[in-house]
Amino acid sequence: MKFYLDTADIKVIKELNQLALVDGVTTNPSLIAKEGVDLKERILEICKEIDGPISCEVLATDHKKMVEEGLEYHSWHKNIFVKLPCTDEGLKALKILKSKDVKVNMTLVFSPMQALACAKLGADFVSPFLGRLDDTQSSGLEILEQIIQIYENYDFKTQVLAASIRSVDHVVNSALLGSDIATISPKVFKKMLKHPLTDIGLAKFLEDYKNSQK
Ligand code: E4P
Secondary structure (H helix, E strand, C coil): CEEEEECCCHHHHHHHHCCCCCCEEECCHHHHHHHCCCHHHHHHHHHHHCCCCEEEECCCCCHHHHHHHHHHHHHHCCCEEEEEECCHHHHHHHHHHHHCCCCEEEEEECCHHHHHHHHHCCCCEEEEEHHHHHHCCCCHHHHHHHHHHHHHHHCCCCEEEEECCCCHHHHHHHHHHCCCEEEECHHHHHHHCCCHHHHHHHHHHHHHHHHHCC
16 A cells, blocks of 8 residues: 655655655645645655645636646646546546546545545545544545545556545554555654554663673
């Protein structure tokens, strides 16, 4: 499973990229707003740091403007994936952008049928939002499982990108279900590689050795 960082914070992207485990980055308008930066400038900074898919979301809500924005983002860098919301307008824009060979990540996906429609129209990535589904008393992981099963049934090439991940368990279960990608917040990313027994074990090894040298 590929690990993407779900952030527009360039400092943290650079810090976590030192582990060489970051395969790509997803951003959205809220994440860009949080940084208070210029969209193009920040996306290009991220492209310079991470050599993998970088998702940049359109701001328009009608398909013609989405296509215009998408084509502009596409012209900025070869690794940019245009993120489109899974609305009727977004689906229309998806069809047009795919006919122009633009890479597309369909976002705000909450149901297997939305995911099936995205795959039929040739989306490169589909992003089901696990945490936000959990918030509505449904199960994000169940929806993820159904999407993966449907894609397997019909051998779709669309990759499943588990998004809105809130916990290390979400990451583990996404991997168990066979999600192609998980996009992970820096907070969860930092947590998921740690285990208290590793730290305790290391301290004990070093202490034992030190004591033996006295
Ligand atoms: C995905 O690409 C989105 O940016 C993200 O995962 C949304 O997560 P949230 O529900 O934590 O905002």
